Amino acid sequence: MLTELETFVNYLTAERGMSGHTLSAYRNDLNALVDFLVSGKEKISNWNNVTEQNVRDYISDLDNRGYAASSRSRKIASAKSFFKFLKEEQIIDDNPLTAVRQPRSGQPIPKAMSVEEVDRLLEASSKADSSEEARDHAMVELMYAAGLRVSELVGLNLRDVDLDAGTVRTFGKGAKERVIPIYDSAGDSIAEYVTYTRPALASDDVDSEEALFLNRRGSRLTRQAFWLRLNKLATKAGISSKITPHMLRHSFATHLLHGGASLRHLQELLGHSSIATTQIYTHLTNEHVRSEYARAHPRA
Numbered sequence: 001m002l003t004e005l006e007t008f009v010n011y012l013t014a015e016r017g018m019s020g021h022t023l024s025a026y027r028n029d030l031n032a033l034v035d036f037l038v039s040g041k042e043k044i045s046n047w048n049n050v051t052e053q054n055v056r057d058y059i060s061d062l063d064n065r066g067y068a069a070s071s072r073s074r075k076i077a078s079a080k081s082f083f084k085f086l087k088e089e090q091i092i093d094d095n096p097l098t099a100v101r102q103p104r105s106g107q108p109i110p111k112a113m114s115v116e117e118v119d120r121l122l123e124a125s126s127k128a129d130s131s132e133e134a135r136d137h138a139m140v141e142l143m144y145a146a147g148l149r150v151s152e153l154v155g156l157n158l159r160d161v162d163l164d165a166g167t168v169r170t171f172g173k174g175a176k177e178r179v180i181p182i183y184d185s186a187g188d189s190i191a192e193y194v195t196y197t198r199p200a201l202a203s204d205d206v207d208s209e210e211a212l213f214l215n216r217r218g219s220r221l222t223r224q225a226f227w228l229r230l231n232k233l234a235t236k237a238g239i240s241s242k243i244t245p246h247m248l249r250h251s252f253a254t255h256l257l258h259g260g261a262s263l264r265h266l267q268e269l270l271g272h273s274s275i276a277t278t279q280i281y282t283h284l285t286n287e288h289v290r291s292e293y294a295r296a297h298p299r300a
Contacts, residue, residue: 150223
Protein backbone atom coordinates (compact mmCIF):
# COMPACT_ATOMS: atom_id res chain seq x y z
CA MET A 1 0.00 0.00 0.00
CA LEU A 2 2.93 2.30 0.62
CA THR A 3 4.04 1.87 -2.99
CA GLU A 4 0.84 3.49 -4.28
CA LEU A 5 1.20 6.22 -1.68
CA GLU A 6 4.69 7.13 -2.91
CA THR A 7 3.46 7.02 -6.52
CA PHE A 8 0.82 9.58 -5.54
CA VAL A 9 3.37 11.80 -3.79
CA ASN A 10 5.60 11.66 -6.87
CA TYR A 11 2.59 12.70 -8.96
CA LEU A 12 1.98 15.67 -6.68
CA THR A 13 5.62 16.66 -7.07
CA ALA A 14 5.91 16.28 -10.82
CA GLU A 15 2.43 17.22 -12.00
CA ARG A 16 1.19 19.61 -9.32
CA GLY A 17 4.48 21.18 -8.28
CA MET A 18 3.63 21.07 -4.57
CA SER A 19 6.10 22.28 -1.95
CA GLY A 20 8.03 19.96 0.35
CA HIS A 21 5.94 21.07 3.32
CA THR A 22 2.66 20.24 1.54
CA LEU A 23 4.01 16.89 0.35
CA SER A 24 5.04 16.03 3.90
CA ALA A 25 1.53 16.85 5.13
CA TYR A 26 -0.05 14.59 2.47
CA ARG A 27 2.36 11.76 3.31
CA ASN A 28 1.67 12.02 7.06
CA ASP A 29 -2.10 12.11 6.55
CA LEU A 30 -2.10 9.07 4.26
CA ASN A 31 0.32 7.14 6.47
CA ALA A 32 -2.18 7.60 9.29
CA LEU A 33 -4.88 6.09 7.06
CA VAL A 34 -2.63 3.14 6.15
CA ASP A 35 -1.86 2.49 9.83
CA PHE A 36 -5.58 2.43 10.62
CA LEU A 37 -6.41 0.06 7.76
CA VAL A 38 -3.61 -2.46 8.31
CA SER A 39 -4.05 -2.56 12.09
CA GLY A 40 -7.85 -2.88 12.09
CA LYS A 41 -9.91 -6.02 12.42
CA GLU A 42 -9.95 -6.63 8.66
CA LYS A 43 -6.18 -6.10 8.24
CA ILE A 44 -6.63 -4.49 4.81
CA SER A 45 -3.49 -4.64 2.67
CA ASN A 46 -4.85 -3.68 -0.76
CA TRP A 47 -6.44 -0.37 -1.76
CA ASN A 48 -9.04 -2.20 -3.86
CA ASN A 49 -10.41 -3.77 -0.70
CA VAL A 50 -11.10 -0.47 1.08
CA THR A 51 -14.84 0.16 1.51
CA GLU A 52 -16.87 3.24 2.31
CA GLN A 53 -17.52 1.82 5.79
CA ASN A 54 -13.76 1.49 6.37
CA VAL A 55 -13.39 5.18 5.61
CA ARG A 56 -16.27 6.15 7.88
CA ASP A 57 -14.73 4.04 10.67
CA TYR A 58 -11.48 5.93 10.11
CA ILE A 59 -13.29 9.28 10.47
CA SER A 60 -14.94 8.07 13.68
CA ASP A 61 -11.57 6.97 14.99
CA LEU A 62 -10.12 10.43 14.34
CA ASP A 63 -13.04 11.94 16.21
CA ASN A 64 -12.65 9.55 19.15
CA ARG A 65 -8.96 10.36 19.39
CA GLY A 66 -9.74 14.03 19.84
CA TYR A 67 -8.56 15.44 16.51
CA ALA A 68 -9.74 18.99 15.85
CA ALA A 69 -12.31 19.51 13.10
CA SER A 70 -9.68 21.26 10.97
CA SER A 71 -7.31 18.27 11.25
CA ARG A 72 -10.06 15.77 10.42
CA SER A 73 -11.10 17.86 7.43
CA ARG A 74 -7.52 18.01 6.12
CA LYS A 75 -6.97 14.26 6.52
CA ILE A 76 -10.17 13.42 4.66
CA ALA A 77 -9.29 15.92 1.93
CA SER A 78 -5.94 14.16 1.51
CA ALA A 79 -7.69 10.79 1.31
CA LYS A 80 -10.20 12.09 -1.25
CA SER A 81 -7.39 13.36 -3.49
CA PHE A 82 -5.52 10.08 -3.11
CA PHE A 83 -8.47 7.81 -3.96
CA LYS A 84 -9.42 10.03 -6.89
CA PHE A 85 -5.88 9.55 -8.20
CA LEU A 86 -6.08 5.77 -7.68
CA LYS A 87 -9.34 5.61 -9.63
CA GLU A 88 -8.04 7.77 -12.49
CA GLU A 89 -4.92 5.61 -12.72
CA GLN A 90 -7.14 2.49 -12.69
CA ILE A 91 -5.35 1.17 -9.62
CA ILE A 92 -8.74 0.67 -7.95
CA ASP A 93 -12.10 -0.21 -9.48
CA ASP A 94 -14.31 1.97 -7.27
CA ASN A 95 -13.69 5.07 -5.21
CA PRO A 96 -14.92 4.39 -1.63
CA LEU A 97 -14.99 8.11 -0.81
CA THR A 98 -17.45 9.16 -3.51
CA ALA A 99 -20.33 9.45 -1.04
CA VAL A 100 -18.24 10.55 1.95
CA ARG A 101 -18.59 14.24 2.73
CA GLN A 102 -15.60 16.12 4.01
CA PRO A 103 -16.12 17.35 7.59
CA ARG A 104 -16.49 21.11 7.87
CA SER A 105 -13.46 22.55 9.60
CA GLY A 106 -14.99 25.97 10.25
CA GLN A 107 -12.91 29.13 10.28
CA PRO A 108 -11.08 29.63 13.56
CA ILE A 109 -11.21 33.03 15.19
CA PRO A 110 -7.64 34.40 15.27
CA LYS A 111 -6.23 35.15 18.70
CA ALA A 112 -4.94 38.67 19.18
CA MET A 113 -3.01 40.33 21.97
CA SER A 114 -4.39 43.36 23.74
CA VAL A 115 -2.77 46.75 23.16
CA GLU A 116 -1.49 46.61 26.73
CA GLU A 117 0.16 43.22 26.13
CA VAL A 118 1.86 44.49 22.97
CA ASP A 119 3.11 47.53 24.89
CA ARG A 120 4.51 45.29 27.61
CA LEU A 121 6.17 43.05 25.04
CA LEU A 122 7.81 46.00 23.27
CA GLU A 123 8.89 47.56 26.54
CA ALA A 124 10.49 44.30 27.67
CA SER A 125 12.24 43.79 24.34
CA SER A 126 13.61 47.35 24.37
CA LYS A 127 15.68 46.52 27.46
CA ALA A 128 18.35 44.74 25.46
CA ASP A 129 21.60 43.51 26.99
CA SER A 130 23.01 41.77 23.91
CA SER A 131 23.10 42.01 20.13
CA GLU A 132 20.54 39.22 19.84
CA GLU A 133 18.13 40.96 22.20
CA ALA A 134 18.49 44.23 20.26
CA ARG A 135 17.71 42.30 17.07
CA ASP A 136 14.67 40.72 18.74
CA HIS A 137 13.32 44.14 19.66
CA ALA A 138 13.64 45.36 16.07
CA MET A 139 11.91 42.23 14.79
CA VAL A 140 8.97 42.44 17.18
CA GLU A 141 8.55 46.16 16.53
CA LEU A 142 8.61 45.66 12.76
CA MET A 143 6.29 42.65 12.79
CA TYR A 144 3.67 44.53 14.77
CA ALA A 145 4.16 47.72 12.74
CA ALA A 146 3.64 45.99 9.38
CA GLY A 147 1.52 42.93 10.18
CA LEU A 148 4.02 40.61 8.52
CA ARG A 149 3.83 36.85 8.39
CA VAL A 150 6.79 35.30 10.21
CA SER A 151 8.08 33.86 6.91
CA GLU A 152 7.97 37.36 5.43
CA LEU A 153 9.78 38.81 8.45
CA VAL A 154 12.72 36.41 8.41
CA GLY A 155 12.82 36.57 4.60
CA LEU A 156 13.47 40.32 4.51
CA ASN A 157 16.67 41.62 2.96
CA LEU A 158 18.39 44.91 3.73
CA ARG A 159 17.12 46.50 0.54
CA ASP A 160 13.50 45.75 1.50
CA VAL A 161 13.40 48.41 4.21
CA ASP A 162 13.30 52.06 3.09
CA LEU A 163 13.91 54.08 6.24
CA ASP A 164 13.67 57.41 4.43
CA ALA A 165 10.20 56.58 3.10
CA GLY A 166 9.21 54.69 6.24
CA THR A 167 8.17 51.54 4.38
CA VAL A 168 8.95 47.85 4.19
CA ARG A 169 8.58 45.75 1.04
CA THR A 170 7.70 42.09 1.24
CA PHE A 171 6.63 39.25 -1.02
CA GLY A 172 3.73 37.27 0.39
CA LYS A 173 1.86 34.21 -0.79
CA GLY A 174 2.03 33.73 -4.53
CA ALA A 175 5.09 36.03 -4.62
CA LYS A 176 2.70 38.99 -4.41
CA GLU A 177 4.62 42.17 -3.64
CA ARG A 178 3.31 44.78 -1.24
CA VAL A 179 4.82 47.90 0.31
CA ILE A 180 3.68 48.65 3.85
CA PRO A 181 4.14 51.88 5.82
CA ILE A 182 5.65 51.58 9.30
CA TYR A 183 5.39 54.00 12.21
CA ASP A 184 8.38 56.14 13.24
CA SER A 185 9.54 54.21 16.31
CA ALA A 186 9.63 50.98 14.28
CA GLY A 187 11.81 52.73 11.71
CA ASP A 188 14.06 54.01 14.49
CA SER A 189 14.43 50.47 15.89
CA ILE A 190 15.41 49.11 12.47
CA ALA A 191 17.84 51.97 11.87
CA GLU A 192 19.54 51.37 15.22
CA TYR A 193 19.70 47.64 14.57
CA VAL A 194 21.19 48.05 11.08
CA THR A 195 23.71 50.65 12.24
CA TYR A 196 24.94 49.19 15.51
CA THR A 197 23.69 45.61 16.02
CA ARG A 198 23.73 43.87 12.66
CA PRO A 199 27.45 44.52 12.02
CA ALA A 200 28.21 42.69 15.28
CA LEU A 201 26.24 39.65 14.08
CA ALA A 202 27.39 39.66 10.43
CA SER A 203 29.98 37.21 9.18
CA ASP A 204 31.47 36.23 5.84
CA ASP A 205 28.45 34.06 5.17
CA VAL A 206 27.02 34.87 1.72
CA ASP A 207 23.46 34.95 3.03
CA SER A 208 24.34 37.56 5.64
CA GLU A 209 25.18 40.05 2.89
CA GLU A 210 21.47 40.21 2.01
CA ALA A 211 19.51 39.05 5.05
CA LEU A 212 18.18 41.75 7.33
CA PHE A 213 17.90 39.68 10.49
CA LEU A 214 20.87 37.49 11.41
CA ASN A 215 21.53 34.86 14.03
CA ARG A 216 24.68 34.72 16.15
CA ARG A 217 26.51 32.83 13.38
CA GLY A 218 25.79 35.55 10.85
CA SER A 219 23.20 33.54 8.89
CA ARG A 220 19.57 34.38 8.25
CA LEU A 221 17.44 33.84 11.36
CA THR A 222 14.88 31.02 10.99
CA ARG A 223 11.18 31.06 11.78
CA GLN A 224 11.65 28.49 14.53
CA ALA A 225 14.39 30.53 16.18
CA PHE A 226 12.24 33.66 16.20
CA TRP A 227 9.33 31.71 17.72
CA LEU A 228 11.57 30.61 20.59
CA ARG A 229 12.93 34.12 21.11
CA LEU A 230 9.41 35.56 21.14
CA ASN A 231 8.33 33.14 23.84
CA LYS A 232 11.27 34.18 25.99
CA LEU A 233 10.31 37.81 25.51
CA ALA A 234 6.71 37.09 26.51
CA THR A 235 7.95 35.49 29.73
CA LYS A 236 10.21 38.48 30.34
CA ALA A 237 7.22 40.79 29.83
CA GLY A 238 5.15 38.83 32.34
CA ILE A 239 2.64 37.62 29.76
CA SER A 240 1.32 34.26 30.93
CA SER A 241 -0.64 33.28 27.82
CA LYS A 242 1.13 31.56 24.95
CA ILE A 243 2.33 34.05 22.32
CA THR A 244 3.02 33.05 18.72
CA PRO A 245 4.49 35.14 15.88
CA HIS A 246 1.17 35.00 14.04
CA MET A 247 -0.56 36.58 17.04
CA LEU A 248 1.42 39.76 16.37
CA ARG A 249 -0.01 39.80 12.83
CA HIS A 250 -3.52 39.21 14.21
CA SER A 251 -2.96 41.99 16.74
CA PHE A 252 -1.85 44.38 13.99
CA ALA A 253 -5.06 43.67 12.05
CA THR A 254 -7.40 43.81 15.03
CA HIS A 255 -5.95 47.00 16.45
CA LEU A 256 -6.13 48.76 13.07
CA LEU A 257 -9.81 47.88 12.74
CA HIS A 258 -10.44 49.09 16.29
CA GLY A 259 -8.76 52.35 15.28
CA GLY A 260 -11.06 52.84 12.32
CA ALA A 261 -9.14 51.35 9.38
CA SER A 262 -11.32 50.04 6.55
CA LEU A 263 -11.51 46.35 5.78
CA ARG A 264 -10.37 46.99 2.19
CA HIS A 265 -7.24 48.83 3.29
CA LEU A 266 -6.51 46.11 5.84
CA GLN A 267 -6.81 43.51 3.08
CA GLU A 268 -4.10 45.32 1.11
CA LEU A 269 -1.83 45.67 4.14
CA LEU A 270 -2.15 41.98 5.05
CA GLY A 271 -1.74 40.81 1.46
CA HIS A 272 -4.96 38.79 1.39
CA SER A 273 -6.08 37.86 -2.12
CA SER A 274 -9.72 37.77 -1.02
CA ILE A 275 -11.63 40.17 1.23
CA ALA A 276 -13.37 37.11 2.69
CA THR A 277 -10.13 36.14 4.42
CA THR A 278 -9.84 39.59 5.99
CA GLN A 279 -13.44 39.53 7.20
CA ILE A 280 -12.57 37.03 9.92
CA TYR A 281 -11.21 39.98 11.91
CA THR A 282 -14.64 41.58 12.02
CA HIS A 283 -15.63 38.89 14.53
CA LEU A 284 -13.00 40.25 16.88
CA THR A 285 -14.00 43.86 16.38
CA ASN A 286 -17.66 42.96 16.89
CA GLU A 287 -16.71 41.49 20.26
CA HIS A 288 -14.87 44.73 21.03
CA VAL A 289 -17.91 46.82 20.07
CA ARG A 290 -20.18 44.71 22.27
CA SER A 291 -17.85 44.95 25.26
CA GLU A 292 -17.51 48.72 24.81
CA TYR A 293 -21.30 49.02 24.55
CA ALA A 294 -21.77 47.02 27.73
CA ARG A 295 -19.19 49.17 29.51
CA ALA A 296 -20.46 52.57 28.31
CA HIS A 297 -24.25 52.30 27.98
CA PRO A 298 -26.07 53.34 31.17
CA ARG A 299 -28.70 50.61 30.76
CA ALA A 300 -26.38 47.85 29.60
